[in-house]
Amino acid sequence: MGKTVKIRLFPDGRIQADMDGFVGPACTDYAKTLEKILEAKTVKVDYKPEYYKSEDNALEDTQSQQVSDKDR
Amino acid sequence: MSSTTSMVSINIAPLVEAMHRAKIADNISTQIHSHTRTLASESDRVALTLPTVANNEQLLCETLKNRCLEYTVDKGIVNTKLNSHHVRFSKDENGTYQMEFLGDANQDQALQFARDLNELYGRLVQQKSYENLLERAKEKGLNLQTETTQDDNSMVLTFNVEENI
Numbered sequence: 293m294g295k296t297v298k299i300r301l302f303p304d305g306r307i308q309a310d311m312d313g314f315v316g317p318a319c320t321d322y323a324k325t326l327e328k329i330l331e332a333k334t335v336k337v338d339y340k341p342e343y344y345k346s347e348d349n350a351l352e353d354t355q356s357q358q359v360s361d362k363d364r
Numbered sequence: 365m366s367s368t369t370s371m372v373s374i375n376i377a378p379l380v381e382a383m384h385r386a387k388i389a390d391n392i393s394t395q396i397h398s399h400t401r402t403l404a405s406e407s408d409r410v411a412l413t414l415p416t417v418a419n420n421e422q423l424l425c426e427t428l429k430n431r432c433l434e435y436t437v438d439k440g441i442v443n444t445k446l447n448s449h450h451v452r453f454s455k456d457e458n459g460t461y462q463m464e465f466l467g468d469a470n471q472d473q474a475l476q477f478a479r480d481l482n483e484l485y486g487r488l489v490q491q492k493s494y495e496n497l498l499e500r501a502k503e504k505g506l507n508l509q510t511e512t513t514q515d516d517n518s519m520v521l522t523f524n525v526e527e528n529i
Contacts, residue, residue: 295525297506299497304482305417305489313525322525329500330500332495 297326307332411469414478416453418461418485423492424453427485446477494519 293319295313302308308324311319418424421442428435428444435444442453442461450466463481465474501508505526512520 294527296509296522297525298520298522301490301493301497301519302486303490303520305493307493325504329504329506330496332493337447364495 297322299326386430396489408466410464411466412471412474414474415431415456416461416463416478416485417482418453419455419459423485423488424461427488429479430484430488431480434445447473451477488518494521 295311298310298312300308300310307330311322314322320337323337327333332337414457416424418427421437421440424442425437426437428442433444433446435442437443440455444451444453449469450454452464452466453461454464456462463478497506501523506523507526508521509524510520510522514520
């Protein structure tokens with residue numbers, strides 16, 4: 293799944309960025325890039341439910357992979 | 365891989381603290397009273413102080429210019445005149461400009477001016493952010509896919525991120 297960034301510029305100057313498809317902390321790291329582009333600073337970060345769900349799934353995948361490696 | 369996809373929503377406040385902005389928006393009507401100082405006839409006496417959302421000198425000056433107001437800048441203090449009344453902008457401890465009306469000040473007029481200025485400043489920030497995105501996104505691996513304007517005049521730009529980012 294590709295990475296996408298949706299940026300909403302409000303008429304009062306606020307900016308909201310929604311990032312999708314980033315793995316682990318890459319999403320928050322990429323916020324720094326957006327800050328440079330926009331000459332702005334992050335004031336609030338909200339993780340969507342999918343973030344926590346994906347973390348669990350990633351752990352399951354890792355454990356599954358370890359089992360598979362042992363079987364080789 | 366979808367199972368390791370992370371999603372995050374980030375609020376970014378360009379040039380001003382979002383919480384501070386919200387507080388200003390909510391309280392500006394009441395703050396005009398709490399910030400009112402003794403009305404004075406002397407031209408150098410501060411009659412009224414109001415907060416703004418501005419914290420960038422260049423954008424503040426551009427906002428005044430767009431409102432057809434002449435201004436001067438002296439050591440970080442921006443001066444202008446509103447209907448012959450001297451208005452002075454100086455930064456507070458948070459780095460945000462506050463505007464001081466010197467001499468006699470009409471409160472209704474001052475409040476309307478503050479609202480207009482904050483609205484114009486916000487639109488200027490929106491426009492500046494849009495220009496920055498168009499100018500710099502590509503070199504950071506962001507490829508613009510769609511661009512729409514919403515009913516609330518917010519602009520939504522969707523980018524695909526290059527895989528090597």
